[in-house]
Amino acid sequence: MTGLRSRRRSETAKDIQRAALSLIQRDGYDAVTTDAISRAAGISQRTFFNYYANKESALMGELPEISEQARAALLSGEGPAHRDLYRMMYFHTLGAMDKREELLVFVCLLNEHPQIFQLYLTRREQINRQLESLLAEKFPDLPEMMIKILADVMLNTGWAAIRCWLQTDTTLEAAFDNAWASLLDCLPLLLPTTQE
Amino acid sequence: MTGLRSRRRSETAKDIQRAALSLIQRDGYDAVTTDAISRAAGISQRTFFNYYANKESALMGELPEISEQARAALLSGEGPAHRDLYRMMYFHTLGAMDKREELLVFVCLLNEHPQIFQLYLTRREQINRQLESLLAEKFPDLPEMMIKILADVMLNTGWAAIRCWLQTDTTLEAAFDNAWASLLDCLPLLLPTTQE
DNA sequence: GCAAAATTTGCACACTATGCAAGTTGAACG
DNA sequence: CGTTCAACTTGCATAGTGTGCAAATTTTGC
Structure with a gap:
């Protein structure tokens, strides 16, 4: 074409x-x-x-391709991981714009119309799989299951941050920091206990 | 009624x-x-x-209620967390049956029909929210964001285990163990590095 | 400019989904 | 057991959704 x-x-x-x-x-x-x-x-x-x-x-429009900016944001990062994630989602998912007003309209529709909520979940899943392919590139030696779980953990934390951002007066960057901190706080609950 | x-x-x-x-x-x-x-x-x-x-x-039928068995499986557990998760999902999501053949039919339909895939994602989300309410009960002092993230992490790992179980000859229990091990292997990638 | 390929459009029509009112069934009560 | 009322089912009408197909239009390559 x-x-x-x-x-x-x-x-x-x-x-x-x-x-x-x-x-x-x-x-x-x-x-x-x-x-x-x-x-x-x-x-x-x-x-x-x-x-x-x-x-x-x-x-919802078309699913965005992974731009060079979004790729670079994740692949070039040497940490911390949530900075990479923030920048990747900023460029890719939010399209490098502060579209807060538009997104708020959208969240309202989401909460009122199941069909839209369903499609939002599908979009989320598609973007999670996109991130998964980027992570597979970044960590070529990790097994597939790990890549998948890592992508899910990271992106779900990112979505939680975006939702928090839309509901409060915090900045997007701070919302990512907070969500990430919450994730790290969860880790001790997941680790094996002395009983194991 | x-x-x-x-x-x-x-x-x-x-x-x-x-x-x-x-x-x-x-x-x-x-x-x-x-x-x-x-x-x-x-x-x-x-x-x-x-x-x-x-x-x-x-x-897909109706969304299952959280049974007493599923509640007990998660709330009474003192760890390790993935044992609780396995038992909760076994009783709740799989309905305490080894429905492998039926689920395999379903996975085929999922992969071929976007509408079914969308509804599957919605179901998953609904069950994640159910788990979230159980976790809020189990950990009454944790902030909401942590509960949400913890529920997502645990359930997504569980779904990955179920998918793996359906695609290999492993037992369901082993699939949960493996998925959980993969999750724990991911944690070092998420933790702050010395550069932070 | 012409021919071929790609895309749009009009049309027909089956299927999806909903409002509404009439008919049927189950529950409560004396 | 009979009666009344509430809950549920059904038939019907109809608008909207979605697709196949062929004719019309636009774009591309030479």
Whole structure:
């Protein structure tokens, strides 16, 4: 796929997402139909389904690729691990922007609409798997199970930080620091006791 | 709600799930409609939707309550933590049965149908939150963030163990031991280095 | 500029899902 | 046991979702 077609596809995908978000903010999630989104985006409803599987997918937009910035943020880091994680998630998941207001709208929708919550979980899982592949690169000698568990532990802590950030007045960086500290505080509960 | 009505409701929910699983195994997921499931379960399609939101929910059945056995398995344990986790998940999530064959069917469907995968993730999340409430009970003085992170770490390790169990010839107990060992092996990677 | 490939669109239609009212069943009470 | 009421099921209508298919349009390569 070449220049104009590729660019056109990206722009249309983005147009659809913007139309979805705008209509949903105006009319409420349940009142917005795929037909309305399509018209607002300037395409036919039939074409809508060439881009997105359903309404909530349109609302969330496309899964971001791992950018060079996000890769570098994690791979080049020599520690501490949570600094790497913060920078990776900042560039990748938040798209290097402080999109707090937009994300707050989104969290509201999440809490009210199970379909969106489901898709959010799927997105999270997909991003966790992306991180997993990065970690496999960073630690080429670790077994697969360890990579998977490490990715899950790190990313779930990161998501908890983002959620905390959205609910309090703290900075994103401080939220990551706090979540990480909580994780480290949990470790003694996981370690073998003297009884073992 | 009293005796017969309550029992009737449970049985009908179960009938629907069984019908869904049976039809899907026979005809393939995409070929089975909510109408077909309803007829096979002996109810109208309209009633189907009084029980389940959609086809994949019917396939997965209802979310199990935390049984006394599962509670006891986690709350009474004095360690090691992964023994508690194993016993809790055995009683709660696997329903105290070795349902390996049925779960293998399910894993196949998971990998082929995004809607089922999404619902699986939602189920996982719901069970994680159930574990979280149990942990809050077991450790009443821990802050909320720690409880949340601890629940995520433990349950994700448990899910990884179950997935491993389904893919290898190992026993479920050994799979939990291995996954837990992998988790402990990850901890040094998370701890602060001397540079901090 | 032309031919081929890629993409959009209109259309038909099956399936999903919900509101509503009529019919049926279970529970409570005398 | 009979009656009344609440809970549940069902039929029906209908809007929205989602897909296959072929014609129309746009982009690409030469």
